[in-house]
Amino acid sequence: MPDYHCNWFTRMFWLHWFELDHVYLHPSRRNYLEHAFSPVKAFNGRNHFVIPYLVQIPYYVWIGKQQSAQPLTDSSKQSGWTRLPYNPAKPEHTQFSTYIYGFTWEDPQADIAALDMQSGDNIMVITSAGDNALAYAAHTNGLTIHCVDMNPCQNHLLELKLAALSTLDYSQFWSMFGVGRLPNFKKVLDTELSTELSLPAYQYWHSHLDTFASNTSNSLLASLMSLGRHNLYTTGYSGLALRCLAVVTKLLGVSKDLKQISGASSLTDQIKIWCSRVSHNLLSSTSIHILDNPLAIWRLMGVPSNQLKMLHDEGSMSQYVRDTLDPVFLSTHISSNNYFYRMLICQQYSQTCCPDYLTKPAFGKLQEIARNTQDTTFNIHTATIVDTLQKMKPGELSKAVIMDHMDWCTPDEADAEIDALKTALKQGGFVLWRSAARIPWYVANFKALGFKVEAISVRQPNTQTALDRVNMYASFYKATKP
Numbered sequence: 001m002p003d004y005h006c007n008w009f010t011r012m013f014w015l016h017w018f019e020l021d022h023v024y025l026h027p028s029r030r031n032y033l034e035h036a037f038s039p040v041k042a043f044n045g046r047n048h049f050v051i052p053y054l055v056q057i058p059y060y061v062w063i064g065k066q067q068s069a070q071p072l073t074d075s076s077k078q079s080g081w082t083r084l085p086y087n088p089a090k091p092e093h094t095q096f097s098t099y100i101y102g103f104t105w106e107d108p109q110a111d112i113a114a115l116d117m118q119s120g121d122n123i124m125v126i127t128s129a130g131d132n133a134l135a136y137a138a139h140t141n142g143l144t145i146h147c148v149d150m151n152p153c154q155n156h157l158l159e160l161k162l163a164a165l166s167t168l169d170y171s172q173f174w175s176m177f178g179v180g181r182l183p184n185f186k187k188v189l190d191t192e193l194s195t196e197l198s199l200p201a202y203q204y205w206h207s208h209l210d211t212f213a214s215n216t217s218n219s220l221l222a223s224l225m226s227l228g229r230h231n232l233y234t235t236g237y238s239g240l241a242l243r244c245l246a247v248v249t250k251l252l253g254v255s256k257d258l259k260q261i262s263g264a265s266s267l268t269d270q271i272k273i274w275c276s277r278v279s280h281n282l283l284s285s286t287s288i289h290i291l292d293n294p295l296a297i298w299r300l301m302g303v304p305s306n307q308l309k310m311l312h313d314e315g316s317m318s319q320y321v322r323d324t325l326d327p328v329f330l331s332t333h334i335s336s337n338n339y340f341y342r343m344l345i346c347q348q349y350s351q352t353c354c355p356d357y358l359t360k361p362a363f364g365k366l367q368e369i370a371r372n373t374q375d376t377t378f379n380i381h382t383a384t385i386v387d388t389l390q391k392m393k394p395g396e397l398s399k400a401v402i403m404d405h406m407d408w409c410t411p412d413e414a415d416a417e418i419d420a421l422k423t424a425l426k427q428g429g430f431v432l433w434r435s436a437a438r439i440p441w442y443v444a445n446f447k448a449l450g451f452k453v454e455a456i457s458v459r460q461p462n463t464q465t466a467l468d469r470v471n472m473y474a475s476f477y478k479a480t481k482p
Contacts, residue, residue: 033064039064123400181232238299431451
């Protein structure tokens with residue numbers, strides 16, 4: 001768990017400091033608790049009350065029950081989902097201090113049309129923010145959904161959504177994930193959500209209370225660190241991108257015009273504003289130059305260098321951005337049917353334009369799923385895709401949705417993953433993915449291992465029709481195991 005261990009100096013200093021008052025803080029106390037009792041809930045924190053962010057007194061709150069001891073991150077089984085155990089000290093997990101994606105950036109409508117889900121399907125999906133996995137569950141009964149992410153914080157976010165579905169009413173749920181704010185989040189976390197969360201997820205959200213509520217610290221440093229963050233969707237790497245976008249659009253003089261687009265009553269009005277006042281300024285050479293920087297595009301949009309190279313191999317950043325944005329604003333109505341771009345502009349959803357899982361009908365269905373195990377089940381894996389697939393029985397998996405993940409891979413990594421997919425998928429099972437390239441290099445790798453590959457949709461240069469409501473990717477593919 002995060003903050004479980006103190007460094008040598010801190011451990012020695014506070015141990016001897018409290019010894020002066022005859023309070024003995026030997027590490028064996030915690031070890032004995034975890035040996036003699038099974039942990040129910042725990043929180044490791046730092047008290048900042050003396051001199052905030054300079055003097056940090058370590059403390060923990062620990063609740064256990066008398067039965068056989070289990071590891072802190074042992075499997076957490078709730079009514080409609082299971083968080084599988086993982087080792088939080090492994091390097092692939094410790095590299096992440098927060099989530100990259102506070103919202104999912106792939107259109108579930110396109111996924112659902114291609115998946116043709118049936119009751120009994122066993123589906124693997126990259127967790128991201130969990131939005132699409134929830135959309136699948138709201139659409140089709142009787143699914144087993146494996147949500148996989150190497151970043152523990154992405155799974156903490158999905159777990160929080162499932163816990164909120166299980167315990168909160170619709171108005172509270174909407175406040176948290178529609179508006180992205182819940183002023184009494186700490187109280188709700190401790191009194192209602194905590195019983196449904198795994199230990200690592202509870203630790204994370206207790207350490208990030210200002211995600212949904214105003215910063216509780218009065219210090220100047222804390223205020224400066226939270227500058228621009230005011231709700232869930234302005235946190236994480238994607239939140240940094242939203243805050244930067246707000247600054248850039250103001251500097252380019254199109255901020256108010258984009259706000260008008262987000263509330264335009266018709267597609268005709270939207271197109272008029274886009275073409276006459278926004279497109280030229282937003283797609284300027286300055287904006288393109290910022291996006292073409294490998295560090296900026298990774299930090300702001302989560303685009304790795306491998307994927308950026310694929311984009312450049314088929315054209316320029318300028319062409320790619322124009323082919324992404326023009327079709328979206330010319331063919332999809334932002335205020336009523338494109339919650340992705342409305343989120344970018346407004347930094348929250350509206351009840352008439354939001355992800356499927358936030359609608360009232362879906363909330364009712366998902367709440368039933370979260371509260372019982374008789375229908376759809378979520379298995380949450382904090383691991384790599386290959387590790388997750390290798391733990392499945394051969395032929396266990398029906399379908400997999402790996403988003404744009406293969407764009408991130410080296411050839412050796414791609415081969416290992418495709419081979420693992422081939423083993424885990426049943427005959428006739430298939431994989432869906434998106435790519436920044438119209439013809440991804442790894443199509444040949446899928447074919448070499450016997451998959452039948454077909455392009456569901458490919459975006460052509462200078463098109464004015466969006467592939468889906470996001471239109472961020474140049475292609476959408478399906479590979480079927482014969």
